[in-house]
Amino acid sequence: MEKVFINSIGSISTQRTFDNNDFLEEITTYEDNIIPAIEPNYKDFIPPAAARRMAKGIKMGVVAAKIAMEEAKLLNVDAIITGTGMGCVRDSEKFVTAILDNNEQFLTPTSFIQSTHNTVAGQIALGIGCKGYNFTYVHSSISFESALIDALMQLKLKEAKNILVGGVDESGEHTNAIHELIRHIKPEKINTNKLLQSNTEGAVFGEGANFFVLSNNKQNSSYAQLLDVKTFNTLPKSELTTNLVEFLNNNNLSADDIDVLISGNNGDVNFDNYYLELTEGPFKNTQQVYYKHLSGEFNTASSFGFWLGAKILKTQYLPSEISLNTIKSKGFGIVLLYNQYRGKNHSFTLLRQC
Amino acid sequence: MSKGVAITGMGIISAIGNNVAENYRSLIDGRTGISQISKINTLHKNSIMVGEIEFTNGELEAKLGLSAPNNYSRTALLGAIAAKEAIANAKITDIKAHRTGLISSTSVGGMDMTEKYYYDYLESEDNRRYIEGHHAGDSTEKIAEQLGIDQSLVTTISTACSSAANAIMFGARLIKTGQLDRVIVGGTDCLSKFTINGFKTLMILSDTHNTPFDENRKGLNLGEAAAYLVLESEMLVKKEKKKVLGYVAGYGNANDAFHQTASSENGDGATLSMEKALTVAGLEPKDIDYINAHGTATGNNDLSEGRAIIRVFGEEVPEFSSTKAYTGHTLAAAGAIEAVYAILSLQNNIIYPNLNFKTPMKEFALIPQTKLKEKVLNVVLSNSLGFGGNCSTLIFSKRP
Missing domain, CATH: 3.40.47.10 (Thiolase/Chalcone synthase)
Structure with missing residues (x-):
């Protein structure tokens, strides 16, 4: 069995994590029950025209993937495997809203297309021209781990050398509103540092994209x-x-x-x-x-x-x-x-x- | 060449039948399940045709013995029915006796309930139980519960129209690598306004019966369905002297990396996925006896897939047909539906007709099999191609 290394990382999260030279040097604290990702200047990574068309989840995923690819010094990979619980949920919301509000008329396909769960994996493949294996796992809190299991299996058996693996989810307004109603989101705004003392039901909802190059080959950039x-x-x-x-x-x-x-x-x-x-x-x-x-x-x-x-x-x-x-x-x-x-x-x- | 993974059970529910036997009967009788939509009150009901399952949600709930109120989406209900048939077919009586996993797939998930109660959720508590049923993994969790699979590997794949093929592929690899002894694999999708309108905006829905590989094809009919296979390890098959229905001999997934929704003109992704599957199976193109094509009857798919088939098989393309004219395009479930059909064709040495075909496409000389044909079949290849450039091929064989 081959060893498997994490050769690079790329993270966009509710902390300032997109710079790999930084490791939580400045923590952003919140007083809320829903917190947004701190996004990089996307223009530094993708052409502005392309970025404008992309859903937030796609942008976060594509850019986190790009950061990871650059750190691993790779232009392509053998496989792309993502995990996402809800996909580009804002586009799902947009399309449902449009269907309901306009009685199934005057619809455009963009939000329908982007709502497909494998959009991020597909867009990354499109961006780097990766014709390899392309999978997306969508199983709640093990979406990302399912992707890891798949990647580990391929790398351990030498079916692939470098695999881009990532987890990505964006937060959506309607989804958040209804999850607040069923107390999956905390009823109260809470300080970052007091989360575990809240004593209340629900969680603080966030969003983000974390991508990694997993590989058989250990290199200078390897993390673990x-x-x-x-x-x-x-x-x-x-x-x-x-x-x-x-x-x-x-x-x-x-x-x-x-x-x-x-x-x-x-x-x-x-x-x-x-x-x-x-x-x-x-x-x-x-x-x-x-x-x-x-x-x-x-x-x-x-x-x-x-x-x-x-x-x-x-x-x-x-x-x-x-x-x-x-x-x-x-x-x-x-x-x-x-x-x-x-x-x-x-x-x-x-x-x-x- | 590595050995195939044994298939010991299968279950299905689609527009042409509520179980494996009914589906097979419809296939050989040439009976389509495409009709006008009756269960969803959509504005487009007079301008589209669909492959709808006859049972109402209430009838499906009764079959599963579910009491009200529950929070099963139609996707979960269909999935549970088909998965239970697969388990019974494999004669599994104690699901916990071996390391048993579930790899399901869906694209719609609980969207049918979400679109129904979207604004209602904000106003009233009545239907909020369905909120948790929206995410794609929920139908899988419910199927696992129905089958009694717990403390195990249970996950969901969603890669648009190739989803179930990918679930079968992942499951086969989990068996091959010894991570599980037994795995239930497949997919489920119900009809929804979301997908009807989505495909409508893409202008690829036909207003009449779909006609795969026909020059005058007008697009696809959406369908709803679920199907599951039981895959078991060689050790378990031997130990329990299991009857094997067929084998997953090869699999391949590749990305077209061409466009978010359209396939490349020359079918790069589908060519690669067929080649990969042949390599895994240790087979040559000439070893394939029948191709169950993806053949959605959209202008783009059939041209791209047809060209890919020619690239892989050259002058000697075996008999091929698409069964989408029977069932409609069942999205995430399609790969599993057609896996069941592939195994039935192997078991019965039967090639199904590609219904509604009249005029060959002008771009190439491919003509699908249009009449039911008896032929000794040893190896069947099945394609599933989806959005995001996702291309998957499975190869099924009679022998390991």
Whole structure:
């Protein structure tokens, strides 16, 4: 089996992350329940005429992909695999609204075309002329991890050398409004630094795009080695630790080998107790971090966690704003990510320093 | 050449039948499922034809034993019906006995309910339970629940009209690499105003019966359907002495990288996906006995796909036909629907007619099979081509 490395990253998030030389030097704090991505000047990356036609999700995805491709010094890849929970949801909203408001008349195809879930992957392929494998996974909070599983399988078997993998989701007005009504979004505006003390239902919704070049070939730009990914559609709290230990054992590791646990807490009083199973269980003596106070919650928010893990391993630095406990690891060798959303679609991801 | 992945069960619901047997009967009787739309009150109802499934949502819920109120979209209901048939067909009695996953696909997801209650959600609590049913993964989660698949690999692929072919491909690779012992793969999509109007704005909907590969084709008919296959590992097939219906011998996915919705004139993507699938199967073009084409009957698809077929097969194109004139274009489900049809053709040594064909296209000399034909079939190739330049080919074989 070939080793798989994260050779580059590209991130557009609700923090200023699009510059790869920067690692959360300045944290943007919010006092809200829906937070927007901090976007780069797209003109620096794509022709303005093209950018004008693109949905926000496409722009974020295409540019994050471009940043990752440039850092890996690649002009093309063997495959493009994306994850997205909702695709370009603003265009879906636009098209439904147009259908309803105009009684199915006077419609134009642009928003229908862009609403297709694989638009971002297709646009990236179009942009770089990539005729290779092109997949899009759309399964809630494991959309990105599904893409990782697919990429890992191809790289481990040497079916591909370089694969562009990413998670992207944009936030949409109507979608947010109705998710606020069903309390998936917190009823109150909350400060970034108080997310986990909210004691209320729901999450703070965010958006973003995080792309990575995964490769068989380690190079100077490499961030980390991707060891393994596993997802579960359901996982009762009582089974969480057992399954995690089994996952670690399959990788010849135990809980003590983990230097940092990156936990997907989003401050939802009904579901954060899943994370407690691990943070107060097998990892109570392990350094723990969280990130959704910085990124917001969205279907592919865990790709921001993955970005964070890659950054920590490469820089051997960990910004204090993401600490979940006071334990300090001596060095950062192995990072474990755990994420779930509303008690479903759980994922474990293992990264190692390279 | 690597060995194919065994198919041990299949299930389907489409405009031409509510199960595998009914679909096969319609295919050999040449009976189309295309009609005027009856279940969606669309402004375009007199100017389009669709492949609609006869059951109402209420009837589908009753079949699944679902009590009201539930939050199943029609996509989820259709998917659950077809997936359950596949499981029964594979004679799986204990779904938890082996590592069993589910890879489903959809493009519409819960859009049928979203477009119905879009503004209502803001005003009243009555139907808000459907909000969680909108995202594409929801139908998959519900199918998993219906089948009793838990604590396992369950995910969803959405690559427009090639989605289900890609779900079959991913599932086959998960079996080959030993990550699962058993996987249910396929796709589901219901009709919606969203897709009807979307394709209408692209001006590729026919106002009459679709005519794949015909010079005078006027576009596609949308359809709704769901289909699933059960794939099992070689070890499991041996251990449980399972009856094998056929094998997934090859698969390939490539991108046309030409245009967001249109296919390239020369079918670069489809050529590549067919070539990749042949390589994976360790086969030559001459080994293909029948092609179940994507053949949507749009001007663009049939020209591009036809040219790709000529590029791959040269002068010796085997019999080919599109079954879209039976079912309509069932979008994300199409690859799974046609996978079931491919296996049925292998089992029965039957090539289905390409209905409604009259006039050959002027660009090339390709003529689809227009009459039901008996022929010994060992290997069948199936194409699925979608938006975003997404091109997929599956190869099914009688023997491993």
